[in-house]
Amino acid sequence: MKAKIADLVRPDLVxxxxxxxEDIPHRIKADANENPFDMPEQVRKLIADECLRHxxxxxxxxxxxxxxxxxxxxxxxxxxxxxxxxGSDELINYIMAAFGGHGSRVIFSNxxxxxxxxxxxxxxTEVLDVPLSPDFQLxxxxxxxxxxxxxxxxxxxxxxxxxxxxxxxxxxxLDVIEHSGAVVVLDEAYHxxxxxxxxxxxxxxxxxIILRTFSKAFGLAGLRVGYMMAGGDIIREIxxxxxxxxxxxxxxxxxxxxxKHKNEVFPYVEKIMQERDRLAGQLDSMKGITPFPSDANFxxxxxxxxxxxxxxxxxxxxxxxxNLNKPGLLQNCLRVTVGKPEENDEFLxxxxxxxx
Amino acid sequence: MKAKIADLVRPDLVxxxxxxxEDIPHRIKADANENPFDMPEQVRKLIADECLRHxxxxxxxxxxxxxxxxxxxxxxxxxxxxxxxxGSDELINYIMAAFGGHGSRVIFSNxxxxxxxxxxxxxxTEVLDVPLSPDFQLxxxxxxxxxxxxxxxxxxxxxxxxxxxxxxxxxxxLDVIEHSGAVVVLDEAYHxxxxxxxxxxxxxxxxxIILRTFSKAFGLAGLRVGYMMAGGDIIREIxxxxxxxxxxxxxxxxxxxxxKHKNEVFPYVEKIMQERDRLAGQLDSMKGITPFPSDANFxxxxxxxxxxxxxxxxxxxxxxxxNLNKPGLLQNCLRVTVGKPEENDEFLxxxxxxxx
Numbered sequence: 120m121k122a123k124i125a126d127l128v129r130p131d132l133v134x135x136x137x138x139x140x141e142d143i144p145h146r147i148k149a150d151a152n153e154n155p156f157d158m159p160e161q162v163r164k165l166i167a168d169e170c171l172r173h174x175x176x177x178x179x180x181x182x183x184x185x186x187x188x189x190x191x192x193x194x195x196x197x198x199x200x201x202x203x204x205x206g207s208d209e210l211i212n213y214i215m216a217a218f219g220g221h222g223s224r225v226i227f228s229n230x231x232x233x234x235x236x237x238x239x240x241x242x243x244t245e246v247l248d249v250p251l252s253p254d255f256q257l258x259x260x261x262x263x264x265x266x267x268x269x270x271x272x273x274x275x276x277x278x279x280x281x282x283x284x285x286x287x288x289x290x291x292x293l294d295v296i297e298h299s300g301a302v303v304v305l306d307e308a309y310h311x312x313x314x315x316x317x318x319x320x321x322x323x324x325x326x327x328i329i330l331r332t333f334s335k336a337f338g339l340a341g342l343r344v345g346y347m348m349a350g351g352d353i354i355r356e357i358x359x360x361x362x363x364x365x366x367x368x369x370x371x372x373x374x375x376x377x378x379k380h381k382n383e384v385f386p387y388v389e390k391i392m393q394e395r396d397r398l399a400g401q402l403d404s405m406k407g408i409t410p411f412p413s414d415a416n417f418x419x420x421x422x423x424x425x426x427x428x429x430x431x432x433x434x435x436x437x438x439x440x441x442n443l444n445k446p447g448l449l450q451n452c453l454r455v456t457v458g459k460p461e462e463n464d465e466f467l468x469x470x471x472x473x474x475x
Numbered sequence: 476m477k478a479k480i481a482d483l484v485r486p487d488l489v490x491x492x493x494x495x496x497e498d499i500p501h502r503i504k505a506d507a508n509e510n511p512f513d514m515p516e517q518v519r520k521l522i523a524d525e526c527l528r529h530x531x532x533x534x535x536x537x538x539x540x541x542x543x544x545x546x547x548x549x550x551x552x553x554x555x556x557x558x559x560x561x562g563s564d565e566l567i568n569y570i571m572a573a574f575g576g577h578g579s580r581v582i583f584s585n586x587x588x589x590x591x592x593x594x595x596x597x598x599x600t601e602v603l604d605v606p607l608s609p610d611f612q613l614x615x616x617x618x619x620x621x622x623x624x625x626x627x628x629x630x631x632x633x634x635x636x637x638x639x640x641x642x643x644x645x646x647x648x649l650d651v652i653e654h655s656g657a658v659v660v661l662d663e664a665y666h667x668x669x670x671x672x673x674x675x676x677x678x679x680x681x682x683x684i685i686l687r688t689f690s691k692a693f694g695l696a697g698l699r700v701g702y703m704m705a706g707g708d709i710i711r712e713i714x715x716x717x718x719x720x721x722x723x724x725x726x727x728x729x730x731x732x733x734x735k736h737k738n739e740v741f742p743y744v745e746k747i748m749q750e751r752d753r754l755a756g757q758l759d760s761m762k763g764i765t766p767f768p769s770d771a772n773f774x775x776x777x778x779x780x781x782x783x784x785x786x787x788x789x790x791x792x793x794x795x796x797x798n799l800n801k802p803g804l805l806q807n808c809l810r811v812t813v814g815k816p817e818e819n820d821e822f823l824x825x826x827x828x829x830x831x
Binding site for chain 1: 480481482483484485486487488491492493494496504507509510511512513514519520522523524526527529530531532533534535537561562564565568572573574575576577578579590597599627657658681682690694695696697698699706708709712714715716717718719720721723724725726729
């Protein structure tokens with residue numbers, strides 16, 4: 120009896136395409152909303168020291184208690200209100216595992232971070248996207264109706280939103296949390312660049328989950344550390360589906376070191392915000408370029424000329440940004456991650472050459 | 476409208492209990508089948524050097540091409556036949572995601588590694604366990620009938636088997652691969668201690684998956700690196716459900732360093748095998764102790780006195796082993812991980828005190 124792989128695959132996956140990471144040669148990487156500043160030298164040395172004494176041969180602490188304890192102290196939460204993921208990606212996956220699946224629906228705005236939709240499909244969850252308004256605002260009524268039409272729903276709201284860069288209206292989000300009857304996930308991956316958060320309201324809503332990450336402001340994308348804040352009832356369900364040893368022991372230690380040395384890391388965040396505002400101002404001053412307001416470490420913009428040609432010209436000059444051009448709200452749109460000052464200057468120089 | 480979390484949880488999870496890691500104080504840790512020898516000093520220094528130049532701020536290579544390339548060369552495989560996981564645990568999860576779910580069944584022997592059953596339940600997959608014979612051998616006919624009774628099945632075979640320690644009959648496993656019509660997963664987590672593998676047969680069976688890990692022989696449990704070997708059709712489905720950035724960049728680099736320095740790591744594996752055989756011999760010579768033959772880095776044994784009392788006495792002396800006592804084949808059984816010579820001596824000394 121010969122098994123045919125195609126017949127053994129979960130039917131949910133037949134039409135699923137894997138998330139594709141562009142592999143285009145470049146000198147300047149401005150496509151993935153990473154922090155352009157690598158680890159400060161003194162923090163790097165502490166990490167190397169940790170490696171000289173680290174217990175590599177033992178399984179990591181499955182509860183990540185030291186890291187959760189430090190985050191709890193930092194954020195004024197209980198340890199029970201926190202879960203750690205191998206990047207926020209893994210926490211998004213666990214949210215689907217705990218609250219998604221057949222018979223439930225995942226709802227998000229369009230456009231937003233594409234991973235919500237991909238993981239929903241992996242879990243066999245119905246996906247509904249509700250368009251943003253032309254000025255990139257949330258449609259709370261559309262989202263609430265979509266949630267109420269199903270038995271169980273998960274709503275993802277990215278705040279500030281990727282790829283548009285803006286923070287949605289606070290009242291619209293509160294409406295969704297209060298009236299949808301769904302698990303509402305606020306993905307605050309970029310919150311340090313916005314200075315806005317729903318965290319003080321966490322205790323008011325048992326259906327609220329807030330996600331954050333060490334990948335952006337902390338500049339730790341390589342090590343995959345995200346965290347989730349929610350009420351104890353939600354965290355308990357997440358713990359049921361969590362892989363025991365999901366966070367490696369070195370990433371736990373390094374995230375702890377970074378938390379302790381926040382003051383050495385955060386001047387970079389200030390710098391990125393200054394550069395973002397400078398970049399936005401410069402783009403705005405160029406004829407034929409419309410940048411959209413950003414509370415994050417990236418800027419969405421629309422050239423009046425062909426976005427594909429602008430993208431290609433940047434690639435030809437070794438600068439990789441994200442080409443988001445597709446019919447709808449993102450028609451002819453590109454997204455650039457805020458880089459180091461000299462990287463931003465190079466990027467601006469090429470755009471200027473094309474638009475003057 | 477107030478959402479009740481209990482009403483929003485996936486029905487599959489209602490009865491699920493999370494995997495529990497015992498948190499018992501101890502001096503000697505012999506409960507988790509870890510390698511007792513930590514990283515050789517010269518390899519540790521190379522890791523610290525890597526940290527001094529590592530790009531922490533950039534996302535890891537989603538395809539883990541360097542590591543897969545090195546493994547492919549080492550194992551004489553194509554890169555397309557390999558996938559890397561955040562520990563084998565994650566790969567087991569992805570196998571469920573790709574081939575499990577509602578309408579499929581997960582089949583394994585009883586007893587075996589408990590994670591197969593837990594993840595199957597997380598994915599809403601029916602679980603069937605087929606008892607081993609009293610001498611811990613596989614029941615291929617029982618497994619094949621269980622698989623044929625369903626539409627789609629995944630069969631997990633741990634080789635050598637955890638917690639019994641033995642390698643099942645080769646012919647029994649071949650029967651299952653050839654006649655079950657299922658995806659057959661051979662978990663070779665402990666294969667370096669057994670010297671037995673089905674890898675040379677990988678190309679013969681498109682339904683065969685082999686799992687291995689850096690956690691045991693390579694002593695890298697803390698960093699969570701497992702790998703999967705299978706035909707291209709299976710790997711393609713796994714890539715659809717894999718989180719993009721599942722393996723952090725530092726773990727990728729460190730696994731590469733360990734592969735390159737295999738010759739410095741593997742003398743420890745030899746040492747562990749020698750100690751296993753010494754430990755088994757000593758246990759066998761004790762009146763009232765029956766050790767079972769092991770091809771792994773742990774030994775299952777049955778005291779003729781109360782196993783619970785033996786376990787407690789060991790804990791009282793700072794030695795943590797695994798208490799597996801429950802009705803059935805594991806009645807009154809304990810499992811000890813092979814430690815350093817002096818750790819094994821301490822363990823033997825306490826057992827001797829109880830049994831002489």
